[in-house]
Amino acid sequence: xxxxxxxxxxxxxxxxxxxxxxxxxxxxxxxxxxxxxxxxxxxxxxxxxxxxxxxxxxxxxxxxxxxxxxxxxxxxxxxxxxxxxxxxxxxxxxxxxxxxxxxxxxxxxxxxxxxxxxxxxxxxxxxxxxxxxxxxxxxxxxxxxxxxxxxxxxxxxxxxxxxxxxxxxxxxxxxxxxxxxxxxxxxxxxxxxxxxxxxxxxxxxxxxxxxxxxxxxxxxxxxxxxxxxxxxxxxxxxxxxxxxxxxxxxxxxxxxxxxxxxxxxxxxxxxxxxxxxxxxxxxxxxxxxxxxxxxxxxxxxxxxxxxxxxxxxxxxxxxxxxxxxxxxxxxxxxxxxxxxxxxxxxxxxxxxxxxxxxxxxxxxxxxxxxxxxxxxxxxxxxxxxxxxxxxxxxxxxxxxxxxxxxxxxxxxxxxxxxxxxxxxxxxxxxxxxxxxxxxxxxxxxxxxxxxxxxxxxxxxxxxxx
Amino acid sequence: xxxxxxxxxxxxxxxxxxxxxxxxxxxxxxxxx
Numbered sequence: 001x002x003x004x005x006x007x008x009x010x011x012x013x014x015x016x017x018x019x020x021x022x023x024x025x026x027x028x029x030x031x032x033x034x035x036x037x038x039x040x041x042x043x044x045x046x047x048x049x050x051x052x053x054x055x056x057x058x059x060x061x062x063x064x065x066x067x068x069x070x071x072x073x074x075x076x077x078x079x080x081x082x083x084x085x086x087x088x089x090x091x092x093x094x095x096x097x098x099x100x101x102x103x104x105x106x107x108x109x110x111x112x113x114x115x116x117x118x119x120x121x122x123x124x125x126x127x128x129x130x131x132x133x134x135x136x137x138x139x140x141x142x143x144x145x146x147x148x149x150x151x152x153x154x155x156x157x158x159x160x161x162x163x164x165x166x167x168x169x170x171x172x173x174x175x176x177x178x179x180x181x182x183x184x185x186x187x188x189x190x191x192x193x194x195x196x197x198x199x200x201x202x203x204x205x206x207x208x209x210x211x212x213x214x215x216x217x218x219x220x221x222x223x224x225x226x227x228x229x230x231x232x233x234x235x236x237x238x239x240x241x242x243x244x245x246x247x248x249x250x251x252x253x254x255x256x257x258x259x260x261x262x263x264x265x266x267x268x269x270x271x272x273x274x275x276x277x278x279x280x281x282x283x284x285x286x287x288x289x290x291x292x293x294x295x296x297x298x299x300x301x302x303x304x305x306x307x308x309x310x311x312x313x314x315x316x317x318x319x320x321x322x323x324x325x326x327x328x329x330x331x332x333x334x335x336x337x338x339x340x341x342x343x344x345x346x347x348x349x350x351x352x353x354x355x356x357x358x359x360x361x362x363x364x365x366x367x368x369x370x371x372x373x374x375x376x377x378x379x380x381x382x383x384x385x386x387x388x389x390x391x392x393x394x395x396x397x398x399x400x401x402x403x404x405x406x407x408x409x410x411x412x413x414x415x416x417x418x419x420x421x422x423x424x425x426x427x428x429x430x431x432x433x434x435x436x437x438x439x440x441x442x443x444x445x446x447x448x449x450x451x452x453x454x455x456x457x458x459x460x461x462x463x464x465x
Numbered sequence: 466x467x468x469x470x471x472x473x474x475x476x477x478x479x480x481x482x483x484x485x486x487x488x489x490x491x492x493x494x495x496x497x498x
Contacts (some may be wrong), residue, residue, distance in 0.1 A: 032467050038474040045478060177478075183485030225474055297496070304496040307489040315487075360496070 004008040020223075022105030025051060033162045033235070035225055038153035040174035042222030043110055047117055047151040048181015050090075051310070053083045053140070055189040059204045066202050074133055082124075082140050084405075091146025091402025094153050097146075098395020099255055101154050109154035110223035118148025118216025124210035151219065152178065152398070156378045157391035161229050161315045164387075168329075168379040172321025175375040179314030183307070187212075247330055247451070251459035252386030258393045263384050263454055266447045270333055272400035272407075273444030277340060277437045278313075278370025280408035281363060284416070285309055289359070291426040292351040300365055306359065312364040313371040320372025321379065329380035330448060336369040337445035341438045344407035348431040374401075384454060411436065 017023040027033075060079045064070040101109035120143035127135025145208050163170035189374045192210055196203030234240075240250070258264050281288070286302040297305070324332040350358045377397065382390045412433050419429040 030467055032471050035471055035474055038478045039480075041478040045482060177482075180485060183489045184481045185485075187485065187488045221477065301496045304493045308493045308496065311486065311489050311493070356484050356497070 020105075020108040020111055022103075022108070022228060025105055025107045025226065025228050026230055027233075031227055033229070033326060036155070036159055036162050036227065037170065037173045038139040039106075039110075039222040039226035040159055042225075043113060043151045043155060043219050044174050044177030045181045045184060046176065046219045047113070047148045048178040049185035049211070049215065050086055050144075050148055051179075051182035052185035053086070054187060055186050056204060056207075059193060059202050060128070060136075062202055063128060063204065070269060072131075079136075082136055085137055085141025086145040086148060086401055087405045088143055090148040090152065091399045091405075093146040093149030094395040094398040095149075096395075097150050097415065098153050099389070101150055101395070102157060102255075102389060105228060106154050106158045106226045107223050109150055110219060110226060113147045113151030113154055114141050114216050114219035114223060115147075116218065117151060118212045120144030120147055121212025121215065124444040125212065128205045128208060147189040149395070149398070153391050153395045155222075155226065156394055157387065158226065158228055160378065160382050160387055160390055160463050161233075163235075164240070165235050165320070166325050167323040167382055168376060169318075171378040172318045172372075175321070175378075176314050176317040176371075178374070179310065179317050179371050182310055183314070184463050186307075189405070192442040192445055209258035210287035223365055245328070247328065247453055248383045249386050249453060249459075251456065252388035253384075253393075253454055254460045255389040255392040255396070257460075258385045258389065258454075259396050259459050261454055261458065263451055264393070266451050267377070267380060267384070268397055268400045269447035270380075270444050270451075271373060271397060272404045273440045273447065274333070274336060274340075274370065276402035276408040276411070277344070277440050277444075278367060278373070278408070279404055280412035280433070281366065282306075282309060282313075282370070283409035284365070284412045288430055290429060292357060292359070293354065294427055296354070296356065305363075308360060309363060309367045312367040316368025316371035317375035320368065321375035324372075324376045324379060329376055329383055330451060332372070332376055333380070333448045334445070336373055337352055337441045337448060340369055340441045341445070344434045344437045344441065347434045348428070351427065351430070384451070386460075395405070 057076060057079050061069050061074055061076050064073045097109075120139045123139030123143055124136045125139075127133065127137075127139055156171055159170040159174055160167045189207060189211070192207035196206035196210075241248075254260070285306050286299075289297050289305045290299070290302050318352040320332060320336075327335075343366050347359070347362055350362055378390065380396050381393050381397065385393055412430075415433045415436065416429045419432060420426060
């Protein structure tokens with residue numbers, strides 16, 4: 001099938017490609033490439049809602065009792081599984097459907113993601129209405145999780161192809177949306193529940209229905225405006241560098257070959273360690289600041305701290321990924337790990353000194369590097385494996401996120417509990433955790449240092465998929 | 466026409482994001498009160 005015309009062929013008869021097919025999304029000459037980041041942002045801002053799912057946790061435990069949990073209401077632990085299932089399916093679907101999303105094109109992938117994510121909300125709403133938690137797990141966890149995974153990877157390779165001159169900045173812009181989505185979803189969920197609540201109903205069912213429709217439409221808007229560049233397209237006035245860089249390939253590595261290479265697993269380690277360190281802090285941020293500054297930070301103040309961390313997480317995605325275009329990916333990750341080790345090692349002293357602004361700043365920078373790690377990895381993959389299968393390879397690499405999503409929070413909470421059981425004061429219970437995080441970042445640093453270019457023998461022979 | 470479309474698309478995704486960031490910043494003040 002030609003990439004330049006909207007026609008496919010069946011035997012000798014030309015067949016017009018469907019509206020969602022890659023062939024129909026090839027950009028016309030007048031297309032402005034800066035329309036692609038809003039398309040990607042529309043998807044990522046929507047699926048970023050996942051980070052704010054916890055706003056529904058308590059209301060979901062009061063569906064029968066309305067003001068407080070009644071017998072028969074779901075427990076917080078049972079509701080908590082919904083988010084874990086969603087993250088698990090994010091990793092699985094990104095790994096399983098990455099190759100399909102690459103060949104189907106961004107529009108089809110975004111539509112499927114919109115149907116899964118929006119539909120997941122609607123199925124969950126039905127589960128809430130019938131008070132069937134399995135439907136909530138299936139709706140938000142399984143369907144929604146698949147929407148998260150497919151939606152996350154769908155615009156990445158398209159952006160890299162449109163911005164060969166600034167791949168870090170382009171993917172950073174999109175992945176920034178995933179961090180920013182929670183900042184929209186948290187106040188939106190609270191507003192909707194307030195709007196729909198009555199004395200007999202806490203408004204969760206209606207909020208899920210409304211959010212399902214809003215997110216579906218918003219993601220479909222992204223699918224409608226996204227375009228892929230014509231074959232051999234280059235930005236005007238841009239010529240690829242003639243002096244080859246050691247870690248930036250102009251060749252391509254097939255996804256089935258890439259994931260068997262040493263480089264893939266080293267990058268997996270880099271992402272996993274960087275995410276483990278960040279996600280562990282994110283999951284415990286609220287109790288951590290309250291316990292380390294006993295009496296100095298209220299619950300509302302702690303919630304503000306979590307909000308500020310989201311802001312640093314979002315900003316870091318754009319800033320660090322853009323900076324990586326100038327510094328190189330390996331150097332950027334080197335900074336993440338070295339600076340991260342230094343900051344984690346300093347946190348216990350900052351806590352003991354009682355300096356709240358320094359504490360917030362230290363964790364702000366740590367979280368900016370957590371977000372930066374997510375946003376820089378697609379460009380790192382493109383540098384190492386080329387653009388051909390970067391979306392599919394990225395999908396498989398996201399299993400590192402799923403692993404870190406379990407490892408990080410478990411590590412932080414387990415060590416804290418162990419410390420407290422052994423008589424360590426709550427304010428100091430996080431010190432050992434911080435030093436363990438330093439160790440994890442050191443492993444990540446070593447993985448990063450070991451990354452070398454892929455052997456030319458493994459390069460793909462053809463230029464087209 | 467292309468520029469208008471571009472501005473409109475950025476506005477559609479930018480406005481909710483700015484609203485979310487503003488809400489977060491508003492709440493962040495509480496931390497230092």
